[in-house]
Amino acid sequence: MRVLVLGAENSMGQALLSQAAAEFIRLEAVERPEQGWQPDMADQLLNGAKPDLILNLAFYREQFQLGLQDAQTLEAQRAFEERLIEGCAARQTPLMMLSSARVFDGRKSSAYTEKDEESPAGALGQLQLDLERLLRDRCPQHVILRFSWLLDACPDGPLGQLVDQLKSTRLITLAEEWRGNPTPVADAARVILSVLKQIDCAAPLWGTYHYGSSEATTWIGFVQYVMQELIGSGQLQADVAIEPAPFETLPALGGRPRNAALLARQLMMVFGIKQRSWRVQMPELLEQLSR
Template sequence: MNTILVTGANGQLGTELRRHAWPDGWGVHAVDIEDLDLSDTAAIQALVASRPWAAVVNGAAYTAVDKAEDDLVTAWAVNALAPAAFAKACRAADIPLVQVSTDYVFDGTNAGGWATDDAVRPLNVYGASKLGGELAVRTGCPRHAIVRTSWVVSPHGHNFIRTMLRLGAERERLTVVDDQYGAPTSAADLAAALATIAMRMADDATLAGTWHFTNAGETTWAGFARAIFASAQRHGGPSPEVAGITTADYPVPATRPAHSRLSHDTLVRDFCIQPRDWRVALDDIIDELLGAPA
């Protein structure tokens, strides 16, 4: 059995990696915070050395973007120092490390979509800490894949879809930011892409690089909210009015990039992965959350 070590077992991505339909001969061993303290570099190295893993997928992260502005030490420990420890351990074991990163490493000034080799310039502590993790992995482990994504959603955990459905059931009118652009990403679709990448890298020791995966298309947060309620209405779900507002109308501690769309060109070229439209992925998530359409 080829076993892939996965971190963040109970998060959105970890849940979908555990649920993924792995081919015969492949499987995952997933750990979460109760199994592994990501601030303990010795524990990370011991876990990687404990078994002959086929690969490691580091999906764990400190994702509280606004809280990170004041909690720098924890954000950097989890998002940068832990990947550095994984990189060192994976290099010693000669196995690939797949590090999940974020659109927030960019400054949001490119409205045309970010390529993998575009200049990075994070605007907040979270983005900077994730970029630190990228640099640690890129320099510390020759067999690496850095996979950037954005706006991850699923039927599980805390995410924008679940928040909108909860608020939509409580209120007749919602105000949502309408001048930040990006691509929603199904955690299940991201998990499938990471599985493909990890298995390929386990079989090809020469493969390494940075790739982007999101669902296809783009929208704003307000456009995403409207699409959520349109999909939910198929089930008799809530249908509040969604009023678009500007970023300036909704001040938060961490600055967000205005444009977060990520180019899939190298992903398609290297892995033949064609992301599906975010609206199709959204319908699948709503169906799982709300049951069979009414």
């Protein structure tokens, strides 16, 4: 199967390509052009490469690491991805895309399943939901993978910003009861590659699936874990004091669901992909960030 990976230059694309190469699996990489992802490029890729499947990671960094919700960025993403979906529909080319827990409002007390009703709390979540619906409507052969908190070693991503904060302050304000599944980018890439391998075996496993590394935790609990890892590696001298604050009072969290925990049971039942513990994976990710 000829798989075209859009956004091969970002950390998700790099993690996926690295794991695929280790298994002698060839994926065709397309990096972001200098002018950005323009709508007409979707047609050019489909006409020129004639792929058997497209994996769309084009806006991974904007969506999952920076969480950009300004109108210009969202419109650029919408224009490109809508053209890509329509092009795949016209050519009957399967399309795999990433989405997130942002499609939910976060009011549920337990982890979200694929059957829960979507109700985004912000503009980025609404865009993700709009693209999900368009993909389902136009392309019967599709896979939507929703992730919780995706973490990579980019300095300006959520984990990089957190580590910088911990190293530069003695008091940090964090949201109370903000829950999710911390998911290292390498674990997410493992899941994507596992799905691709089974689709390559002609398994008709199209649909929407959730994944997050086990187990769900609060952001405060995650930060406490990161602090101890940094102290243990000598990057931090002592604990940083945490001041809890109501979730709604922190503007930086606008548009994010208070509860971003996702249940990965359906992915395991359909694909046999088991969750991995984020605690086991975090030391390596923190080491990458410190280089």
